[in-house]
Structure formats: structure tokens, C-alpha cells
Amino acid sequence: MAAKEYDVLIVGSGHSGGMAANILAEKGISCLMLNAGPQADFARDRVAKPVYELPYRGFGEPGRHPHIYQATEYNANQWVDEREVPYTYDADKPYNWVRVRLVGGRSLFWARESFRLSDFEFKAADLEGTGDNWPISHADLDPYYTRVEGVFKVAGRKEGWPQFPDGNFVETNYPADSQTIKKVIDLATKRGIGCSKGRSAQGQNGLASSINLLLPGALATGKLDIVPNAIVREITTDKKTGLANGAHFVDRHSRREMHVKARVVVVAAGCLESTRLLLNSGIGNSSGVMGHYLIDQIYGINVVASVPEAMNGKAPQGLMGGSTFMPRFRNLKKTEKRNFIKGYCVRISSGGNANPEYFASYGEELQAKVDSYAGACVSGGIYGERVPRFENHVRINKDVKDAYGIPVLHINAKDSQNELNLAKDAADTIEELFHEAGWPTISRTERFNPPGYSIHELGTCRMGDNPKTSVLNKFCQSHDVKNLFVVDGASFVTCGWQNPTMTILALAMRASEHCAEQMRQRNI
């Protein structure tokens, strides 16, 4: 049987692959989407179980997901098992690579926090005098953000702050702030720190995924085929032109080797899997930059204080509860001199409990302490920005192969003093706010999770105008291979403190429309 020929091959089915399929198929371009894993059926594949009936009583199978802190015994089967698809790192540089290979990818499970990057991130080098700018600004991406926010139904409160660009928000009624949250807002405002609310994609039926918001539209055109369990091992190229002409893949169940032809290849396998595929294919890296400038976000810091009037269950109604969100407030001016560049956002929550591990105690005495703090705690944590650095990189480890015989990634990422200084500033700031409010500290740490934990790995195929210092142009198109696009988070130049999903979607939409136009003009 003759294989079908497609205009575009899309590798990956998460938010970015789904957006590419949606845009291209609706323009009448035939697409094949290959996805490395199976399709989940939320009704068939999930069952309600009490925790005591799980084989390991909620602890999970020992050693199964050593790098996925988000894994529980309930969700253990949704993640990629690193025994099947391993990766390596130096012992002193642990990296938490958290992957999902189901159709829809990580878009099935994301937290739906929906922020735009601002020009404090797009043009960071202008502000900081170091690093690199993106080749685009917020104004370039603004119309795409607006369309994406409409599709994903983003709820948020408009503020008019340049570091926290407003968007196309659906109206939301936020509950009245509790007295403790009002106090935090008052004290923060006096310090020039703006307090807002989180911004979240409402999607449909609680899901804001490619499988319910993007792929159905593409399938309805009749121009998209999706093949699950297709693990792409290599993008193939025409020996005469050097252009991409398809891909080799292996069927996950049968291990049968297959090849598909396409006029254009769009890689959307999720930042590091995309880079792994390109490095294994040996294409698109004349700059030598591919794999470098790996970034993600700091998740961590924990400052917990108690509200005296709320101790021992005596909180009057309206005192405790709720939260506030402080978008980046550090390093917004060139004149601001600190021992770190970039910034972070703060989340303050009211009405929580104290972790028993905050007390050197046990048994009945410990329980009495924990009970006295029940509902009486306020806490603060951050999402912070890491600095893009050339030495934080991934490369192929030819000595280790996955279950399909594909060489794995070696990841080399380590935090610098900038991240440590930023974290200390955050912990100091939160604790100072609590002390000004009259709330004594119960616990404080400047610690944050290792690289990768945020599940926001970005960079490694960064975009730029100069082919000697970047992998992609400003349309996520390879400088070297004109019919090759990388539309996931690999193109990021800086990561910001913001959840990157809205930016990935906007970039994928913009890149896909550019791709379609280039195809129409027969440039590719």
C-alpha cells in the first residue's frame, strides 16, 4: 500500500503541536501528527480508589519516579518512566525532567496559570546590560496572545502594569479579601509592590488542553491524521538540498520501523525532547548553540508565619483565608542596584496549617502544637527567573540508549549565585512583610527545587536574528533548514517568572501562520 504523503509532519501533540495542527489544518494544509505515547481515555483509564487500597498505601512504588516530585501513587502511570526513557546528569547537578507522552502531552495536566511575558523579559538585555534580547517584543506577540487567551478563556484582573501585561480576559468575580490579605496588600503597596490576582485558563469543563481546545478543530477539517505510539528517532533530510523530507519512527508496541514523508517538519515534542530529536538527527546546528542556554523557573522559598488572633481555633470570621499575587517588582529600573538581576513573583496565602515538620516534637505533644496553629498560618512562596547561561546545556549521551534504541540526553544544569541571591531577597521580603504585620515566623527557608522541577524547561534552540548565535529565527524557523520549525518552549531566549504556556501557544500560532504563508508562496 502506498503511504500517504503529507504537507506537514508535526512531532508532538501538546499545546504547541496542537496549535500548529489547528492553524495549518484549518488553512487546508494536510498534516500528520506523530505522538510518542498512547491516547488516554479519562473514563476508561481512571478509577476511583481509596488510598488504603493502593498497592503501596499512597507511598507509590519505591524508586519508580525518583525525579518527579509531582508524582503520586494515584497519577504514577501518567508520567514517562525514566527506566524506559532514561536521561543522565552529573551526580552534583541533579535535574528533574518531568515528561508526559500521552496524546495531548503535558497540556492534559498543567496548572492553567496564564501569563504573558513582558518587555522586561523580551528585551531583558537592554535593561540588564548583559545577556541577549529576543528578536521580538511584546507588541509583536500581542495579537497572538489575544487570540490564544480567547480560545483558552483566560480569567484575570487587568492592572495596567508594564511588567504584567493585561490581556483578553473573561470577566471574573473574585471573593472579597480577608483581613489578613488586606493587611498584606496594604503593607506591600506602601513598599511599591503591586498586588493582583492569579490569571488562569478556564478552558472547557475544567480542561484547557490541546485535546479539547485545539485538535478537535483540526480533525474536523479532515486535514489531520494523528498516529499515537509513534516514537520519532530521526528527522530525515534530502541529501541534495539539505531540506527536511520526513522522519523515521518506531511503533511503541511492535517496534516496527516506519518512515513518513512530508514537505515541512514542525517539531513540538516538548523543549528537551525536541532538542534531543534534532541533535540525534544532526541538523540545524551550524551555530553550535543548540542544546545550550537551558533555563527554567525557580519554584520554592517558603516563609510561614502565624496570626496571633487566629491561634487555637479562635479566628473571627473574615480574618483568615484567600490569597494575593505580586507580579515581578524587582529590577524594573536600570537605576535599581541589587546583587541579582531579573525578578520573581510572590504568592501569599492565608488560613493554612503548620507542617508538623516545623517542630522538633513527636506524639501527643506534636499534635497539640499542630492543632494550635490550625487555620492560623500565612505563607509565601515564589516563582523566580533563572539566568540563561551557555554552560547550562544538554547533549547526546551515545553510551546510553532508551528502550527503543535512541540515544538519551545528558543534562547539565546548575544554579548560579544570581539564583541564590534572588531567593534570599524573596524570603527576606516576605518575612519582613509578615513581621510588619505582627505575625511571628514559624518557618523560613530560602531553598528551592532543583532545575526542571517547574516543568517549564525552556531554551536550547533559542531564537535570534543572527544565525551564528541562535538556532531559530523570530518565526521559530530553523536558520539552517528552512522547512523545519520548532514551535515549543525550545525557542525561548529568557524564561521570565511567568508560566510559559500562553507564550508557547502564541509563538506556535505565529510560527504556524508564517509557515502556512511561506508554503503558499512556495518559499518552502
Add this chain to the structure above:
Amino acid sequence: MKRRRFIQSLAAAPAVPLVAQQAAPPAPAPQAAPPGGPFGRTGPADPPLQTVAADLAAQPVAPVFCNAAQFAALKKLGSLLAPPLAGKPGALEAGAPEFLDFLLSVSPAESQKLYRDGLNALNAQAAKQFKVPFAELNATQADAILRPLLSVIPWVEDLPKEPAHRFIAQAQRDFRTATQNSREWAAANANSGRRGRGFGGGIGLYWLPIDPVKG
């Protein structure tokens, strides 16, 4: 399109290869469903048979990881760290020592060493200070050994580095989880009309293996 319908539409794609279709025998004529009963065939329309959980029918074999002296110390430690409080079962009532003994038997070597060394050290210290095994200490004596080993842990990944402190911190965490995630804890919550926090006696949606690779 609703998510469920979308998934169904994807699942409706032809799954049988052409060769297999050509080789398939003619479809048999419709027949009456086979009778039920002890020798009847079950099918998708039949309700699943009722089963019971193993722990309702049997007792776990324990210890499988610890020796007798270590297991006695483990039970004593559980009774101290997680005693029954406010109508909730303690570690012993929740079968936590037996469960942790099993869990340790399938855990990485690092975890096994932490517990084995930690339990041995408790017994050694009890013998040194009070001339009896840890399991035979009274509350005051046990407190004299335990209290110097307690730690404050501001960050979940920062268990103490010193092995004895680390063992006690890990054991506190494990006994708490094993107790609160027990059938007995859930029953106590149900009797008081409460659901536990998090998974504490609660119910969650468990992802089955999704289209697993065979062999």
C-alpha cells in the same frame, strides 16, 4: 466537540490492518447469548464479580525486612511517634509497622540501610542507657533517647544529614503517612463524619496503566 466525544471519535479510526481484514473468516450468524451460571461465559455486559481486598481476608506476613529485634523497635517507635489521638487510630492500630516493614523490603538499598542502622542504633542506645531493648523502655526512658534526635525540617527535601537524626525524621514522616492512609484511619473519619485531608483516608482518581507495552 465535547472531550469525551472527541476521544471516542479518535478511537473510531480503523484499527484492523488490511491484511487482517482480508484473512478474516466470514462473520458467524447471530446466536443466542450463552447461558450464565457456573460454566457460562462472561462478557463485557456482565457486572464484575464482587471481590474483597486482601487485607480484609488475611494478615500480612511480618516481619519480612526486619529481624525480630528490629521489628520490635519499629513497633515501639511507631507507638511513640504516632499514638492514637482524638478518636483516630495510632500507628499500631493502623498496621503501620507491618506495612512499613513490607515497604522497606521493596525499597532502594539506601532506604533499607537508613532504617536497619537506625533501628539497630535505638536498640544499642537503649541497652547502653537502660540495659533493655528499645521496645521495653517506658515513656520517660524512650523520650530520653528520642528527643535529642528530633529535627526541624523547613524544606521537604532537607532531611538531616546525620544518620540517626535523618532516620527519626524519615520514620516520623513514614509513620504519619502509613497511619493516615490506612483503612482504619478512613473508618475513624467516616465514623466522625469527616473526610481526611489530602489522601488521608480519602478517595482519589487512580490512573490505570495506559495502553501498556506487553512483554
